[in-house]
Amino acid sequence: MRQVFNERKVDASLFLQMENLMCALLKDPKAQLEYDYQTYYDEQEGKVTISRFWDDRSQEDKILGLKSEVYLKALGYRHHSDMKLIREYAKELLSSPHKHFLTQLFVLLEDLRVEEKIKTLRPGTKPIFAWRRNTYRSYFTAQYEMNRIRDFQADMLFSLCYLTLTSDKYESFGNDYLTSIESLLYEAFHARNTEDTMYTVEKIRYRLEEVLPSDMVNNYFGLAPISDKAEKIEKDACAHELANDDTQLLDDDEKKDKMDETFSTWHRENKNNDNENFLRFELESGTKTNLMGNAARESEDADQALASVQGGSKKSSQANFNPADAKDARSSHASGSGENAYGKYNIGAVHTIKGSRKPTIDEKAAYQTIKSLINKDVKELKKTIEKTIENKTNAYSEKYYGRLHKKFHRIYTEKQPRMFYKKGNESKELDVVFHLLVDCSGSMYNKMEETKKSVVLFHEALKSLKVPHAISGFWEDASSAKAEYKPNVIHEVIAYKNSTSPSSGPEIMQLREEEDNRDGYIIRIISEALAKRPEKHKFLLVFTDGEPSALDYHQDGILDTHEAVKLARKHGLEVIGIFIEEGEAKEETYQLMKNIYNHHFLVANHAEDLRLKIKPLLKKLLLKIIS
Template sequence: MYRFHNSKVDTDLFMQLQDLSSVLTENEKTAFEYSFGSYIDIIDNKVTASRMWDTAKEDYKEAGFKSDVFLRTIGSFHYSSTKAMKEYLELVQETDLKKFSSQLFALLEDIRLEEIIKKERPGTKEVFSIRRKYLKHKFENELNSHVTRGLALDELFCLIYLLIQADSPDPSFPRANEAQLHQLEKIKSYLYLVFEAKTTYDIVRICEQIVFPLNSIYQDTIYEYFIFPIGHVEQMEKDNLFDELTRTDELKNDDKEELDEDKNEYMDERFSSWHRENQNSDRKQTFLQFELEVGTKTNIMGGGARETEDADQAMGTIQGSSGQSKNKDYSDVESLDKQESKQGKSGEFEFGEENKDAVKIVKEATNPTNEDINTYKEYRKDIEPLIRKLANTIKKTMEHKKNAPRKDLVYGRLSKKLLPIILDDHPRVFYKKDLESKEFDAVFTLLVDCSASMQGKMEETKRGIVLFHEVLKQFKIPHSIIGFWEDAMEVTENYQPNYFHMIHTYHDSFYQNNGAKIMQLEPQEDNRDGFSIRVMTKDLVARQEKNKFLLVFSDGEPAASGYDQNGIVDTHLAVSEARKQGIEVIGMFLADREIDEAEDLTMKNIYGKERLMIPSVSELPEQFAPLLKKLLLKTI
């Protein structure tokens, strides 16, 4: 039975599972997903874990998801026979118990694979122990439910699991129906063979001996606890997934070169072959070998030959690069490694795979109207006490640091006057360098969510933005204010327009009196947070300031076209990437009621500890001021 899930993604756990999937399959393209059941699909390059674990407690949940990944990436990937699976699927097409037969095979094959994995990787034993404990408890509860509802084959499936995983040799099930207990007794001898099974074919034979006798007695199961472990298995040609992933296809054409043997000069020598399909037309090949997919078969022997080029010898010997420098200073000359790493990223999606179709569209702010100017003055007047208080606090802190003693200190730089070490009981022989500048070495970007859900919150949000702008302008700190949204009405299959409303840029933020432009921010449609954060990160990285801050005003999780499943994960990745580049990213959640646990968890999964939860948007200026003060004081 299919159920709808509305769960929040734990981004840390998701990234662990993603890493496990790609590392254990030795394929960086392998993606991890949550799904109805657990399976591996090398055609779609994905591994899934069952949503069944969503309702479990945290300890069980993590172990459950990881055990699903282990079973698919270590077990099914290396030790399951796809040929045996295809034969089994063809056989059970003749029965009316298709769901039961798939579940039974998945269960028994997982038990066989579990033992192999624990032997190969002993560190997984604890994970599988927790898995068995949870599933045993789950099937005990499900058994009672199926008995009450009269779901006979579902009841028998629960009995099968509990019998196999029982702690005693002859467990009793007092609440089960006599008919199902009788059938369990008849198939018990086959079930115990699972512990002796060495191959997938052994599991197939066990399943056949159980399924076909039950076909005339039962209707198919209603519930599905397990699904078939390999996706697109019918398209597999090799006997296991690892071989399938590494196999080499035959040439697409089957013609052969016709030779006149009479005119052919025989030479008893072996030469490397070169084929027109190997032509190095783009000059990007070096000494790599590769497989041919198209071309006429010839009788020339050889391996991995290619067309040569003049630069081969140079490429074989040169290890670095030269460039102009000043006074033997080579700091600005990029190393070969850095250049190669840049080239390696050229084929990737600049703003993340989830945003490959997203397009940045800049919307410039227009000149403010008289109404905008009057509203801005009104907002500024309302929050004037906060602006004045915050500015005075920062000025006093700066003045204190400026007037603080710079010599005769207990720590700092060692002075040349060392006589107090001998004369004084508590010598002070350290000093600090004088402050070079009173200016803030910082830059700020404020991203404002302009999605439709901001309706009713935007006006109060503008008060917080006015506070942000006025304080930074007073201290001549460059900052940008940008509203972002995705236009859902213009979205097509390969086109996702994302608008960036440029209210203020770094260049006009503190010397032009255009604060009233803030009033032009209005709720629009969707929000693709991960894309917007990456775009702004790119701008901030190009700045020369030492301290860089990215603040995000939002009222919930990202929502855009094709962004529902992975929006939180993609935004979390965008935040992590920005922080790795030295940018401090802080998320501010704007609510119009009491914040519930799910909303707090969503913001935690995206921003971690660096988040500010504001229960009432009307309190934004009061809540925002202490944060702004903290960030500014860090830069002094």
């Protein structure tokens, strides 16, 4: 379980809104949305990335900023840009000494072109893009000053390019480099397609290649990385086409003629020799490097972006789980091998149900010690619930016939008193079932003992009221996890079938800290079983102490768990997160739990405080379902 420190957290609800918008615009329900430092559309991966540029802004501004990016990439680039040409041109620019400047300028000009397309087709987006431009103008005004002080000539020029292209009136900045390309920049306003945008960048490239002293340092805008996978797919596609289609193959002279005929205008101002095509489109001339490099854009850190950091889980000192160790162990069930039934972030995840063994003498003794501590709370809770049920069951129905109730004062206070009631049948008010999930990741090592006390309180109270329930610990075996195989264990210490048995309970002491945790996956598994139960009211309580953390899960754990909780609620389950904090609860903790569980969560300042808050929580839940 990754601990919560001063790190940025993803707003899961907002992210899912953007993902739904992206899928609708792309017309592809399987498309993926991710956070990155720049925003881009990768048509080969079926992916759109949104940037962290908006993280430190208000919620309203953040929504507008992210919407503008989704509109630009999912609608603009997907439907109004030539993505094949963009990839090929990106590879061509890698050979330029000003590759970062030219690539980002190309993206900027293409963004402005498709923005106008979108505003024409969808006039309702005009306020969003107007706000986007004003925000970026303020940003690049500040960046210009910063780059001027640092004497970053290319970065300073790029800032001026943005300000020039987005200004409502002519402004003279007195920059020699800008003056030399200013007339060419304005040609971008007449671009009809991606090819026209490329022509403009090529002219600017020719003007600047000999005079601009160095390339850009900062990265403001970017394109999808050029990957080996993309190159291989394209090569295979070409090979497949030639091997199976009955088409005439051109000889070398015909190829040259064809290239010269098609791309002649691309190098009208090219100073290369006549035997070279200005743009070289051979597939084998790609690169294995990331197009945009490793430098991050200069911007402030914020509190809501998805940060990819190392988890806080510890490797368990215990031996790995062996199904042979438990009599009730069930076989593992794969997810992600076919239709990925348990979410796109859980490909390769599998799980094994581990049953409880017979409690030892020490476990029975430890359980009795905890039971004696919470016995008073259990009795009070049971008395309150039974009293409420009795009042509901025997409540008079204000009839003129039936059983006479004892409130005779109504004879004097009412003209036509209804003095009778109908005695109800045996109460079925507690038509409810619970499942308690306990995070058994390594970071629970100093909280597990206190957590068990709260779990015992739940168990004894529910057992005394004859409410069926199950209690399970869960973890992922980090030492055995691989990309294609991620083994998870659900340790079912209390099963539904024996939860109300007088002798049940000491099995809870078998819970202990283990390794990683894949919360969203486990919640999906448990929700499936809980949804099949016959009870009317179903509660799933998740005891946790931090952010989900497992192999290939650090970046997406919050989103996946949020989706799992949302899906469970759609199936009629009430899901409540219970967070165990160390010391005073931090604002980041509340934001994390809100992102995952919305407003249905409880935060305890420390493990001992948890038990004090569990009693009123359980009371509230039980009284809620008595109707």
